[in-house]
Amino acid sequence: MNLPAKLESLGLTLPPAPKAVAAYxxxxxxxxxxxxxxxxxxxxxxxxxxxxxxxxxxxxxxxNAARRCVLNxxxxxxxxxxxxxxxxxxxxxxxxxxxxxxxxxxxxxxxNGASELLFEIFGEPGRHARAAVGVPCLPLGASVEVEFMFxxx
Amino acid sequence: MNLPAKLESLGLTLPPAPKAVAAYxxxxxxxxxxxxxxxxxxxxxxxxxxxxxxxxxxxxxxxNAARRCVLNxxxxxxxxxxxxxxxxxxxxxxxxxxxxxxxxxxxxxxxNGASELLFEIFGEPGRHARAAVGVPCLPLGASVEVEFMFxxx
Amino acid sequence: MNLPAKLESLGLTLPPAPKAVAAYxxxxxxxxxxxxxxxxxxxxxxxxxxxxxxxxxxxxxxxNAARRCVLNxxxxxxxxxxxxxxxxxxxxxxxxxxxxxxxxxxxxxxxNGASELLFEIFGEPGRHARAAVGVPCLPLGASVEVEFMFxxx
Numbered sequence: 123m124n125l126p127a128k129l130e131s132l133g134l135t136l137p138p139a140p141k142a143v144a145a146y147x148x149x150x151x152x153x154x155x156x157x158x159x160x161x162x163x164x165x166x167x168x169x170x171x172x173x174x175x176x177x178x179x180x181x182x183x184x185x186n187a188a189r190r191c192v193l194n195x196x197x198x199x200x201x202x203x204x205x206x207x208x209x210x211x212x213x214x215x216x217x218x219x220x221x222x223x224x225x226x227x228x229x230x231x232x233x234n235g236a237s238e239l240l241f242e243i244f245g246e247p248g249r250h251a252r253a254a255v256g257v258p259c260l261p262l263g264a265s266v267e268v269e270f271m272f273x274x275x
Numbered sequence: 276m277n278l279p280a281k282l283e284s285l286g287l288t289l290p291p292a293p294k295a296v297a298a299y300x301x302x303x304x305x306x307x308x309x310x311x312x313x314x315x316x317x318x319x320x321x322x323x324x325x326x327x328x329x330x331x332x333x334x335x336x337x338x339n340a341a342r343r344c345v346l347n348x349x350x351x352x353x354x355x356x357x358x359x360x361x362x363x364x365x366x367x368x369x370x371x372x373x374x375x376x377x378x379x380x381x382x383x384x385x386x387n388g389a390s391e392l393l394f395e396i397f398g399e400p401g402r403h404a405r406a407a408v409g410v411p412c413l414p415l416g417a418s419v420e421v422e423f424m425f426x427x428x
Numbered sequence: 429m430n431l432p433a434k435l436e437s438l439g440l441t442l443p444p445a446p447k448a449v450a451a452y453x454x455x456x457x458x459x460x461x462x463x464x465x466x467x468x469x470x471x472x473x474x475x476x477x478x479x480x481x482x483x484x485x486x487x488x489x490x491x492n493a494a495r496r497c498v499l500n501x502x503x504x505x506x507x508x509x510x511x512x513x514x515x516x517x518x519x520x521x522x523x524x525x526x527x528x529x530x531x532x533x534x535x536x537x538x539x540n541g542a543s544e545l546l547f548e549i550f551g552e553p554g555r556h557a558r559a560a561v562g563v564p565c566l567p568l569g570a571s572v573e574v575e576f577m578f579x580x581x
Contacts, residue, residue: 144540144543144544145540145543145544145546145547145554145555146522146539146543146555146556146557146558147555147556147557148557149557150518150520150521150555150556150557152460152461152517152518152520152577152579153306153459153460153461153579154305154306155305155306155308155520157520157521157557157577158557159557159558159559160558160559160560160561211305212303212305214303214305214308214310215303215310216299217559219559219561221562222411222412223412224411224412225412226412227412227413227414227415227416227417228414229412229413229414230414230415233299234297234298237297237298237299238297238298240298241298248298249298249299249300249303250299250300250303251299251300251301251302251303251310251311251312251422252299252300252312252313253312253313253370253372253420253422254313254414255313255372255410255413255414255420256410256411256412256413257410257411257561257562257563258411258528258530258562258563258564259528259529259530259531259532259533259535259562260533260535260561260562261533261534261535261536261560261561262533262536263533264533267559267561269557269559271305271310273305273306306459307458307459308458308459308461364458365456365458367456367458367461367463368456368463369452375564375565376565377564377565378565379565380565380566380567380568380569380570381567382565382566382567383567383568386452387450387451390450390451390452391450391451393451394451401451402448402451402452402453402456403452403453403456404452404453404454404455404456404463404464404465404575405452405465405466406465406466406523406525406573406575407466407567408466408525408563408566408567408573409527409563409564409565409566410563410564411564424458424463426458426459
C-alpha cells in the first residue's frame with residue numbers, strides 16, 4: 123500500500139511526523155501493537171477547532187476535526203513502520219473523546235468522522251473497535267481528542 | 276465452558292450478536308487480544324436507561340445497565356471465537372464510563388455491576404483490570420458505556 | 429534494575445501492593461502486556477486530593493497526585509513480575525483522567541506529573557503513548573485517575 127498516494131487520491135496529505143514532547147511519545151510499538159497517543163486536531167501546530175460541541179464547534183466541524191486526528195495519528199505511526207504501510211495489519215481500536223455540551227449525545231457521529239476516514243483509506247482492515255464518549259474539556263481546549271491502536275507486522 | 280447454559284443458570288440470555296454499523300465493528304481480534312467496542316445498555320435495540328446518574332438513573336439501575344453492557348459484549352465476542360468459550364483465556368480489561376451528575380463519585384459502584392457479573396460467569400478468569408470514570412454525557416444519552424478487552428486462544 | 433533503590437534515590441518509596449477488591453484486580457498480565465487498573469492518588473488508604481482542578485485542587489497538587497498514581501501502579505505491577513524489574517520492557521501507555529472545572533484545559537500538564545516521573549525512574553523505556561482528558565468527576569471524588577499498560581518479559 124502506498125499511503126501518500128492513497129491520501130492524495132482523497133485530497134489529503136500526510137502531515138509531518140509529530141515531534142516527541144516532554145516525557146511521552148506520539149506513538150510506541152510493543153510487539154505487534156502500535157499505540158498512538160491521544161491526537162488533537164492540530165494543523166500546522168494550531169488547533170482547528172476549540173470548545174464544546176455543538177455550542178462552540180458544530181457537528182460537521184467536529185467530524186472534520188476527528189478526521190484531522192486520524193491524519194496526525196498516521197503521521198505518528200509512519201516512522202514506526204519505516205513508512206512501509208504494507209506492514210499495517212489492521213486498525214485495532216479508536217478511542218474518541220468529544221468535548222461536549224452537557225446535553226450533546228451524538229459523540230458517535232463525531233467519531234464517525236475518524237472511523238469513516240480510516241475505512242476510506244485502508245478498506246476492510248481499517249474497520250476497528252471503538253469507544254466514543256463525551257467529556258467536559260480537553261487539553262488546550264480542543265473539541266476532539268482521538269487515540270488509536272494499530273496492529274502491524 | 277458452555278456460555279449459554281451458564282447464563283441460563285444466572286437467569287440471563289445471550290443477546291443476538293450486534294451487527295456492524297458504519298465503519299467500525301462490535302469487536303475485533305488482534306493476535307490473542309479481542310477488543311470490544313464501547314457497549315451501550317441496549318436491549319432489543321432500545322436503551323434501558325438514559326441520562327446522568329443518579330438524577331436521571333438511580334445507582335441500582337445504572338448497575339443493571341452495566342450488566343447489560345456485559346451481555347452485549349459477550350454477544351459481540353461470540354462470533355470471533357466461533358461460540359467456543361473454552362477459547363477464552365481471561366477478561367483482561369473493562370473500561371466503564373458513567374454519565375454522571377457533577378457531584379456523583381460512585382462510578383466504581385456502577386462498574387461493579389459489570390465486574391461482578393463477569394466474575395459470576397467466568398470465575399477467576401473473569402477478574403480483570405478496570406478503569407471507571409465519570410463523563411457528562413454519552414452517545415444516544417446512555418447512562419453507561421462499557422468497553423472490554425479479552426484474551427483468547 | 430533495582431526499583432526500590434531507584435525510588436529511594438528520588439526520595440520515593442514503593443507503597444504496599446494494593447489488595448484486590450471486589451471482582452476486579454489491581455493489575456493483570458496477558459502475554460507480554462500488563463494492564464493496571466485506574467489508580468487513584470491514595471496514600472495510606474486516603475485520597476491525597478479531591479475535587480476538580482483547579483478550583484478544588486491546584487495544578488501542582490494535581491501533578492503530585494498523578495505522581496502518586498504512578499507509585500501505586502508500580503506497586504500493583506511488582507507482584508506480577510516477582511519484583512524483578514529487569515523484566516520490564518517498557519511503559520506502553522498511560523491514560524490520565526483529570527477531574528476538571530469546565531474551563532480547565534491543561535490536563536496535559538497534570539499528566540506530565542505521571543509521564544515525567546516514569547521517565548525519571550525508567551529512562552528511555554519509561555517513555556510511553558498517552559491520552560489525557562478532562563472529566564467532571566471520578567470515583568471517591570478523586571482529582572486524578574491514571575491507568576497504565578506495561579510491556580514485560
